[in-house]
Amino acid sequence: MELDDIDKRIVSALQAEGRLPIVELADRVGLSPTPCQRRVRRLEEEGLIERYAALVPPAAMGIQLQALVEVTLEDHSERTVEAFEAAIRARPEVVACYAMTGDMDFLVHVFAADLGQFSEFAMKALLRMPGVKGTRSSFIMQAVKNDLAWAPSVAKAPSQKRVR
Structure with missing residues (x-):
């Protein structure tokens, strides 16, 4: 999907403030509300905007420990990689997992309440x-x-005329 300047401003504004009312979003990007809403809906339908989420400090949810874990696999066969990826996706304490280049195969970001919970997972x-x-x-x-x-x-669109 090719994004024009207005789409990029919409995405940037929504990433900074996902609950921005459409009227305010439209004002920030230099559109009137109806075309702005259509663009947001298109960005959502085409999967560019994957989802909306509340960002909460992990400690507020009882998460006192975060770890980055380098994982190496025995082999890189399709079967092994797919099985590992499926197992990782099933673990709620894993918040991110990246396939990597270099000495490791994967980098896993893990949240845990404490060292005991992390140890149990590991x-x-x-x-x-x-x-x-x-x-x-x-x-x-x-x-x-x-x-x-x-x-x-x-940056906020400099007092440009609204596009209708």
């Missing part, structure tokens, strides 16, 4: 997943930057 689930050869865990001490609204900020 020893009884992760190490027993299909094809896992080894893991190496690093614990996040502090989030220096955590900006999930990653779209580049696009």
Whole structure:
């Protein structure tokens, strides 16, 4: 899907503030509300906007530990990779998993209430997943930057005429 400048401004504004009323969103991007709503609906229907979510500090939900776990697999056969990926997707403590280049095969972001819960996951689930050869865990001490609204900020449209 090719995004024009207005689509990019819509996405940027919604990533920063997902509950923005359509009238205010339209004003920010230089459209009238009806065409703005049509564009948002198209972005949703075409899957560019995947979903809306509330960003909550993990500690507020009892998550005191976050780990990044490097995973290496025994082999890279399609069967092994698919089985590992399916097992990872089924684990609620895994909030993200990335296939990587370099020394590791996957990088897994794990949330846990405490070290005991992480240990339980690592020893009884992760190490027993299909094809896992080894893991190496690093614990996040502090989030220096955590900006999930990653779209580049696009400045408010400079007092342009509304497009109808």
